[in-house]
Amino acid sequence: MFLIQNDGQLLELTESPYDSEAILQELIAKHPSLLAGDQVDSERPRRWLLIKRELGIPGGENQGSRWSVDHLLIDQDAVPTLVEIKRSTDTRIRREVVGQMLDYAANAIAYWPAERLQLEFETRLGDDADATLNEFLGSEIEVDEFWSKAKTNLQAGRLRLVFVADEIPPELRRIIEFLNQQMDPAEVLGVEIRQFTGGGVTSLIPRVIGQTAEAERRKGSPSPRKKWDETSFFSVLTARGGQEAAVARSILDWSVSNALRIWWGEGGRDGSFYPMIDHAGRAQYTVGVVTGRANGYVQLQIPRMTAPFDDQQKRAEFLSRLSEQTGWDNEVDAKFPRLSFDRLAEPGVAEQFLEVLDWVVSETRKS
Numbered sequence: 001m002f003l004i005q006n007d008g009q010l011l012e013l014t015e016s017p018y019d020s021e022a023i024l025q026e027l028i029a030k031h032p033s034l035l036a037g038d039q040v041d042s043e044r045p046r047r048w049l050l051i052k053r054e055l056g057i058p059g060g061e062n063q064g065s066r067w068s069v070d071h072l073l074i075d076q077d078a079v080p081t082l083v084e085i086k087r088s089t090d091t092r093i094r095r096e097v098v099g100q101m102l103d104y105a106a107n108a109i110a111y112w113p114a115e116r117l118q119l120e121f122e123t124r125l126g127d128d129a130d131a132t133l134n135e136f137l138g139s140e141i142e143v144d145e146f147w148s149k150a151k152t153n154l155q156a157g158r159l160r161l162v163f164v165a166d167e168i169p170p171e172l173r174r175i176i177e178f179l180n181q182q183m184d185p186a187e188v189l190g191v192e193i194r195q196f197t198g199g200g201v202t203s204l205i206p207r208v209i210g211q212t213a214e215a216e217r218r219k220g221s222p223s224p225r226k227k228w229d230e231t232s233f234f235s236v237l238t239a240r241g242g243q244e245a246a247v248a249r250s251i252l253d254w255s256v257s258n259a260l261r262i263w264w265g266e267g268g269r270d271g272s273f274y275p276m277i278d279h280a281g282r283a284q285y286t287v288g289v290v291t292g293r294a295n296g297y298v299q300l301q302i303p304r305m306t307a308p309f310d311d312q313q314k315r316a317e318f319l320s321r322l323s324e325q326t327g328w329d330n331e332v333d334a335k336f337p338r339l340s341f342d343r344l345a346e347p348g349v350a351e352q353f354l355e356v357l358d359w360v361v362s363e364t365r366k367s
Contacts, residue, residue, distance in 0.1 A: 001196045001203060013196035013203055018166055021087050024193065025070055027204070028083060028164060029053055032073055035083075035162060035191050039208040048073040048081060049136050052120045057104050058111040069104050072117070076137065078149035079187075080117060081160040082108070088167040098175050101161050105186065109159070114151040134304050142336050143303070158185040168192050168209050176210040226271075228264045233271040236291045243345040244296045248289050251275070251298070254354045258361055260286070269293070274301070277364050282306050284364045286357060288336075296341040298353075303335050308367040309360070321359060325352040 001013040018024050028034060029050055037046030051072040056065025071083040084101050086093040092100075122129040133143055141149075153159070163176060168190045179188040190209035195202065226232075230252070237245035255262060255275035261283075265272030271291040277284035285301035300322075308314050319337075322328050326349050328339055344350045 001205075003201065003203070011199045011201065013198040013201060016195050016197045017089070018087060018195060021085060021090070024087070024164065024166070025053070025085050027193070028071055028085065034193055034204060034206050035073075035164070036206040036208050037075075039206070040189065040211075046075045047136070048075050049121075049133070050124075051080075051117055052124055055120060057107050059107060061111060063111075067100070067104055067107070069108075072120070074117065074121075074150060075160070077153075078146050079153050079158055079160055080108075080150065081162060083162045083164055085164045088165050088169065093163075093165055094169060094171050095175075097163060098172070098179075101163065105159055105161055109154065109157050112154065114155060115147075117150050117154065118147045130303055144335065156185060160187045160189065163190045165190070165192060166194060173209055180210045226268055227266050228271040228273070230264075230273075233264070233273060233291065236271055237296060244341045247341045247344045247350055248296060250350050250354070251287070251289050254357065258358075260361070265290075277361055279364055280307075280367070284309075286360055297338045298341070298344065300337045300339075302337070308363055314363070318356070318360065321356045322353070325356050 001015075003011045003013065005011055032048035032050060035046070035048060037048065040046045051074055053071055054068045055072045057067045057069060058064060059066030069082045070085045073081040073083060075081060082101065082104055084097060084104070086097055121133070125132055130143055133146065137143070137146060161179075163172065165172075168176070173190060176188055176190045188210055192207045192209065194205045194207075196205065197203075234245055234248065237248055252262070252273065252275075258275075260275040261278055263274040263276055265274070265288075270293065272288050274288050275286050277286065284306050285304040288299040288301055290297055290299055300318075302309070302315055302318070305315065309318060322339075326339070326343070328343065339353070344353060
């Protein structure tokens with residue numbers, strides 16, 4: 001491998017083994033993107049978040065941990081991803097690691113409680129758990145809905161098993177391709193992460209193994225998410241009749257008049273847009289405007305709001321102003337409270353609602 005340096009000189013890098021398996025394990029924990037999500041799914045590249053390293057797996061009902069998987073990750077569609085790492089010099093990488101991984105998957109599905117993933121993630125990150133997950137997910141799905149999908153995927157056996165090594169031997173490659181072709185809805189992949197070094201530089205090159213054309217044909221590709229825009233969003237609301245389109249239009253017009261950036265959603269089912277306040281190097285969430293299945297609504301993005309609304313008292317003032325101005329009765333337990341378009345269509349309510357958002361914009365830009 002060759003790199004052209006800034007001074008035009010050619011730097012030759014040579015393939016080098018990892019000094020230990022622990023180095024490769026640490027790299028995956030810190031940089032899950034090394035699993036080459038764009039090679040796993042070119043239309044919707046996979047992104048992963050670490051749940052926990054060395055997560056215990058019981059061998060039976062009401063038993064303690066019998067095994068531990070090197071890494072448990074989860075992708076943006078809440079698909080649990082079990083990662084087992086071996087160096088090519090480890091003789092267990094030929095066959096033993098396959099039985100090991102299948103034990104992990106079978107017993108995880110059978111004996112992990114449905115809430116295990118969320119509990120382990122929140123225990124590892126503590127108070128930062130929700131903020132980390134919100135940043136990972138963006139604007140398309142609520143935290144509670146994401147964990148609900150994770151439980152469903154786990155119970156349905158929709159897992160991803162990933163074998164990682166500096167080099168995948170031919171014997172393991174054939175087994176991975178066979179399993180990935182036969183197992184459904186589970187996905188089985190190998191990822192080679194080759195290391196090249198020279199001149200004080202280290203380069204890592206990942207390659208995904210196991211996605212044969214037959215496996216992709218059998219399982220089919222997930223339907224791509226839709227990138228909404230103004231035309232497609234309002235066509236849905238206009239087709240329903242009523243005042244929903246007018247309510248949504250008033251919020252969009254208000255956003256434009258206040259120089260807010262509009263982020264259009266990518267939901268496969270519901271259209272959405274998010275007026276964003278770009279200020280002091282941060283993107284401040286305000287609300288999400290969503291078509292919904294049958295009825296549209298505005299979703300307050302309170303857990304995602306930054307300064308000054310990362311302060312609990314400030315968030316409480318936001319909700320209090322909404323209640324006073326619109327007569328809206330806040331659902332105390334809802335992390336992302338909603339106001340229906342029907343409520344906003346009542347005389348004067350949309351105008352009062354936008355006055356509260358004016359205050360949010362002003363407070364953010366003063367901070």
